Amino acid sequence: MRISDRVIGPVLLLFGVVVIWGASGLPTVPGVRFGADLMPSLIGFCLIGLGLSIAIGGFASKERDRLLDISEWNVSLHHKLAAIWSLGGLILGGLLFEDIGFPLLGVIYMAVLMTLMGTRPRTTAAVSIFVVAALYIGFSKGLLVPLPAGLLGGILP
Structure with a gap:
């Protein structure tokens, strides 16, 4: 393209x-x-x-x-959908960022993208949860940049 x-x-x-x-x-x-x-x-x-x-x-x-x-x-349909999701998911995330929150939205975005690109479910779950948790902790605790917890507000510190 x-x-x-x-x-x-x-x-x-x-x-x-x-x-x-x-x-x-x-x-x-x-x-x-x-x-x-x-x-x-x-x-x-x-x-x-x-x-x-x-x-x-x-x-x-x-x-x-x-x-x-x-x-x-x-390219395969999976890769076309991954390309569409990489942009569409960011637009959707921008609109729902405050309501859903960074942790849940980040995991969903990464998991869908990684699944479309063909990674195994266990790898997808582990990597997406670990990366988003590291980013959330790094920004909110390390850099003191508040990221919205959204739906997980009562669960996350």
Whole structure:
């Protein structure tokens, strides 16, 4: 599958603008020299720069390819579904993040993706639970970044 640079560049550029716009709404912390919006804004500016670079290259190219070419996407149905789930699951997760919570949503996302990619059920369960638990503990306890527990709020510390 190939997506034209004439599509990818503007999408990255737009995503960079959205990141900067979202970062501008982050609250300031009293007594801190740099606000919470610094890193997201820098990432947004980098996305804008990369998007511009890719778009300019795509529009300047003499070769006019199709915007989306799936004619050579000869993979199994499981791999096609995994590709669709990798994006669709992130969108669904973004919409349900607060309600379901990071731990449960993370395990579901990883388990579905790993199953679609053909891993064994025992491996899928062990890896998805271990990775999500490590991320949850690392962020909430180590970095003091609160992640929503969602449906598991009464169970998790």
